[in-house]
Amino acid sequence: MFPGSDNFSEVGHVFSSKPWKEGMIEVGSYKPNELGLFNMAGNVTEWCWDWWGDYTTDAQTNPRGPESGRERVKRNGSWYGLIYNCRTTYRTAYTPETSFFELGFRVAKSAK
Numbered sequence: 001m002f003p004g005s006d007n008f009s010e011v012g013h014v015f016s017s018k019p020w021k022e023g024m025i026e027v028g029s030y031k032p033n034e035l036g037l038f039n040m041a042g043n044v045t046e047w048c049w050d051w052w053g054d055y056t057t058d059a060q061t062n063p064r065g066p067e068s069g070r071e072r073v074k075r076n077g078s079w080y081g082l083i084y085n086c087r088t089t090y091r092t093a094y095t096p097e098t099s100f101f102e103l104g105f106r107v108a109k110s111a112k
Helices: none
Strands: 045-051 072-075 091-094
């Protein structure tokens, strides 16, 4: 349900979790996910390159969404949100010019 565990307290935090912590936390504070990545739940909400749009109903791995759009996808929750928003399937969108103190991104390179 969450990146790395079905138990949220093993992999992340939000302001309502115990013990209560405000703000971002140091990478490695919780156990990593199955890819060895830390803090993929509840640290910062992540901007994604994908444009917002509906997915098809077909089974997919790493769905991309449409080729263009008005809003970019943001995934997972941040320390400022709710545990529900930290699920691996949670996503919402903002326009690219939006800024918010809970937004961040990861620099990543494709393995291909």
